[in-house]
Amino acid sequence: MRWLHAEWTKLRTLPSTWWLLTATVVLTVAVAAAATSSLTSAVCASPAACHEDTVQLSLTGVRLSQAVCLVLGALSMGAEYGTGTIRTTLMAMPTRWRALAAKATALSLVTAAAGAVGILLSLATARLILPANGFEAPSLTDAPTLRAATGSVLVLTLVALLGLALATLLRDTAGALTLGLGVLYVVPLLAHLVASPVWQHRLERWAPMPAALSVQATRDLDRLPIGPWPGLGVLAAYAGVLCVGGAVALGTRDA
Amino acid sequence: MTTTVTPYRSRLHPGRTGFAHLLRAEWTKFWTVRAWPLVLAVAVVITVLISQLGASGSTAGGGPEVTLGPDGTVVTDAFRFTHRPLTGDGSVTVRVTGLRSADGRSLEPWAKAGVIVKQNLDQGSPYAAVLATPGHGVRMQWNFTHDTAGGTGDLTTAPRWLRLTRTGDRLTGYESADGRGWSKIGTVGLAGLPRTVEAGLFLATPAHLVVHRAFGGTSERYGGGLVTGTYDHLGLKGTSAGARWTSTDVGGAAPNGPAPENGPPGSTQVSAAGAYTLTGRGDIAPDENGPDTVQMSFQGVFVGLLFLVALGALFVTGEYKRGLIRTTFTATPARVKVLAAKTTVIAVLTFAAGLLATALGFTLAQSRLRDNGFRPPEFPDLSLLDSPALRAVAGSAALLSLVAVLALALGVVLRNSAGAIATVVVLVVLPQILSFAFPLPAAQWLLRVTPAAAFAIQQGKTYYPQVAHNCLPESGCYPLAPWNGLAVLAGYAAAALLLAAWRLRRRDA
Numbered sequence: 001m002r003w004l005h006a007e008w009t010k011l012r013t014l015p016s017t018w019w020l021l022t023a024t025v026v027l028t029v030a031v032a033a034a035a036t037s038s039l040t041s042a043v044c045a046s047p048a049a050c051h052e053d054t055v056q057l058s059l060t061g062v063r064l065s066q067a068v069c070l071v072l073g074a075l076s077m078g079a080e081y082g083t084g085t086i087r088t089t090l091m092a093m094p095t096r097w098r099a100l101a102a103k104a105t106a107l108s109l110v111t112a113a114a115g116a117v118g119i120l121l122s123l124a125t126a127r128l129i130l131p132a133n134g135f136e137a138p139s140l141t142d143a144p145t146l147r148a149a150t151g152s153v154l155v156l157t158l159v160a161l162l163g164l165a166l167a168t169l170l171r172d173t174a175g176a177l178t179l180g181l182g183v184l185y186v187v188p189l190l191a192h193l194v195a196s197p198v199w200q201h202r203l204e205r206w207a208p209m210p211a212a213l214s215v216q217a218t219r220d221l222d223r224l225p226i227g228p229w230p231g232l233g234v235l236a237a238y239a240g241v242l243c244v245g246g247a248v249a250l251g252t253r254d255a
Numbered sequence: 256m257t258t259t260v261t262p263y264r265s266r267l268h269p270g271r272t273g274f275a276h277l278l279r280a281e282w283t284k285f286w287t288v289r290a291w292p293l294v295l296a297v298a299v300v301i302t303v304l305i306s307q308l309g310a311s312g313s314t315a316g317g318g319p320e321v322t323l324g325p326d327g328t329v330v331t332d333a334f335r336f337t338h339r340p341l342t343g344d345g346s347v348t349v350r351v352t353g354l355r356s357a358d359g360r361s362l363e364p365w366a367k368a369g370v371i372v373k374q375n376l377d378q379g380s381p382y383a384a385v386l387a388t389p390g391h392g393v394r395m396q397w398n399f400t401h402d403t404a405g406g407t408g409d410l411t412t413a414p415r416w417l418r419l420t421r422t423g424d425r426l427t428g429y430e431s432a433d434g435r436g437w438s439k440i441g442t443v444g445l446a447g448l449p450r451t452v453e454a455g456l457f458l459a460t461p462a463h464l465v466v467h468r469a470f471g472g473t474s475e476r477y478g479g480g481l482v483t484g485t486y487d488h489l490g491l492k493g494t495s496a497g498a499r500w501t502s503t504d505v506g507g508a509a510p511n512g513p514a515p516e517n518g519p520p521g522s523t524q525v526s527a528a529g530a531y532t533l534t535g536r537g538d539i540a541p542d543e544n545g546p547d548t549v550q551m552s553f554q555g556v557f558v559g560l561l562f563l564v565a566l567g568a569l570f571v572t573g574e575y576k577r578g579l580i581r582t583t584f585t586a587t588p589a590r591v592k593v594l595a596a597k598t599t600v601i602a603v604l605t606f607a608a609g610l611l612a613t614a615l616g617f618t619l620a621q622s623r624l625r626d627n628g629f630r631p632p633e634f635p636d637l638s639l640l641d642s643p644a645l646r647a648v649a650g651s652a653a654l655l656s657l658v659a660v661l662a663l664a665l666g667v668v669l670r671n672s673a674g675a676i677a678t679v680v681v682l683v684v685l686p687q688i689l690s691f692a693f694p695l696p697a698a699q700w701l702l703r704v705t706p707a708a709a710f711a712i713q714q715g716k717t718y719y720p721q722v723a724h725n726c727l728p729e730s731g732c733y734p735l736a737p738w739n740g741l742a743v744l745a746g747y748a749a750a751a752l753l754l755a756a757w758r759l760r761r762r763d764a
Contacts, residue, residue, distance in 0.1 A: 177677055
């Protein structure tokens with residue numbers, strides 16, 4: 001518990017943490033507002049004929065704010081390596097994996113809290129904007145919507161953990177970010193551009209971002225490349241394996 | 256009361272701060288940090304490898320035979336044609352009295368009714384036509400890729416007189432509202448037109464294109480499209496071997512229609528008073544549905560840019576992190592000059608590396624695509640020294656270089672590699688991912704105003720204004736013209752550099 005408190009203090013007293021958490025909330029909501037207000041029935045005959053997944057559209061902000069969470073995660077460990085604090089930290093907490101676990105817990109809690117605020121505000125924004133254009137407003141009492149919202153908060157948390165794990169493995173913020181952003185954004189982009197349908201399907205199933213974001217879908221579930229919860233599981237597996245790898249590397253290497 | 260604060264000026268004799276010396280200093284810094292040349296090399300290798308991988312995943316072939324126009328463009332050439340042979344000079348005149356949909360759906364704006372002179376009845380042979388459309392007025396079109404606008408009258412409300420005159424291998428199009436006062440639309444030369452050609456009236460309509468777009472999935476559906484056109488006052492002046500008008504469906508069934516709508520052939524009816532009623536389908540236009548083999552050769556750029564972004568950002572944030580920046584500014588108090596030198600070094604190095612990567616990647620990817628069935632004549636060999644390949648290769652290198660400069664400038668502004676790298680990657684890559692997901696107008700707006708617009712430079716396909724098409728981001732279409740797209744990214748980089756210069760002068764190091 002005292003370790004968690006130490007990590008919490010470290011995280012809390014960095015000004016960048018608060019900036020990044022604010023950015024997570026603001027960007028999630030801003031993209032949600034932009035996405036939902038861009039939805040008009042001008043391109044299709046009627047709101048129902050648009051076949052838009054309004055819940056997924058309201059949660060689009062996650063695609064942007066996950067980058068912020070990745071930065072937050074990578075910085076929480078990368079900054080210690082950058083400034084050399086890591087040596088002090090490990091001297092104070094000699095069981096290294098517990099130091100990492102404490103950091104991961106503190107990070108998950110703040111990210112999940114900020115993510116939940118962002119997601120709830122996004123849905124509230126969507127409820128304000130969508131009915132004005134004749135579309136159905138998302139409601140949290142609806143089971144798929146609740147699953148999409150919870151899943152989105154988990155996506156943000158897992159992405160932060162992914163950043164933490166990569167920074168622990170690479171001992172460097174810039175490297176961790178480049179790799180993390182590449183895995184999150186560039187791999188799915190390639191999936192869209194690869195002409196071979198087999199590879200496209202494989203990439204959409206096993207790349208962390210497209211797989212995890214399938215948790216946001218609330219309609220045409222049978223057309224998803226991977227189911228909502230298994231998809232989130234793919235991201236969880238990436239984050240989990242890398243965290244364990246990070247713990248092992250932290251335990252066996254010098255700091 | 257005002258007080259004037261004299262800014263601090265060092266009394267030391269300034270060092271050798273000529274720009275050439277600064278460049279040399281930054282050049283040395285780059286090459287002596289072991290990781291940086293390595294990252295540059297890795298970026299080149301990865302770009303080439305991923306381009307290869309992307310190309311090898313694509314195969315062509317198995318599709319229907321394509322029709323090639325006189326200049327080798329892939330075209331659609333199928334229409335209802337009521338014709339007589341015309342030998343030597345002459346002219347064909349008709350009054351188009353109406354055009355209506357025959358399949359219960361609304362008329363396509365580019366449905367065509369008019370007169371045409373065509374080398375023969377083969378698909379893809381040279382032609383010139385004067386035609387009236389429901390949505391785009393009267394046009395003169397020739398050899399598929401060329402289009403000249405005439406009057407703007409709406410065919411569905413007022414009849415139009417159209418005339419096409421042949422003199423040697425020159426064809427002149429005229430239009431008239433009443434059949435007495437004629438105005439010229441244009442004259443075109445069709446080199447090598449034989450002495451005897453087919454002349455007459457024609458009817459065509461592009462297939463209906465229905466785009467169904469929702470999160471994560473897009474489907475495009477072609478519906479056959481069937482129209483009926485009515486004509487009268489049909490006249491042919493000149494020598495003709497055939498005394499009667501004959502009707503043909505050039506190209507047979509519609510090229511894109513699903514099977515049931517392919518069924519009925521076109522029809523021609525003539526009334527006793529000389530009024531013609533044609534029903535038909537098909538289109539005379541360039542075909543824009545094929546894959547873009549130029550764009551398909553550059554997929555590695557998306558990955559390569561990550562490394563160059565990191566390089567650009569670290570080239571300056573590394574100095575802030577280690578405090579070297581204070582040494583740099585002590586040696587050269589003119590900070591903006593330092594920024595200029597750093598920018599020049601990074602821009603030149605990343606452009607050179609980018610050019611190597613894209614030229615190599617393109618050449619290898621092209622040969623891989625050729626192995627996978629993308630062969631001439633449908634996919635002609637592209638020379639690296641000709642546009643669009645040259646433009647795409649050099650443009651992609653410029654894109655990589657500009658992205659690195661943007662990262663460097665943001666690195667100066669934020670003094671922090673994490674922020675700079677994340678911001679640039681999000682600005683350049685995220686819009687493309689969001690564009691697959693957003694409703695179409697928002698998606699196209701995103702690809703216009705964000706640095707992602709620069710990827711338009713990789714497009715090898717020409718989109719003709721006389722063909723209606725939906726610019727779908729998922730099929731690789733960018734709404735801006737190639738160079739305009741690159742200019743958007745250049746604008747971002749320039750703005751970031753200005754901001755960086757301003758911050759450098761105003762803040763402590």
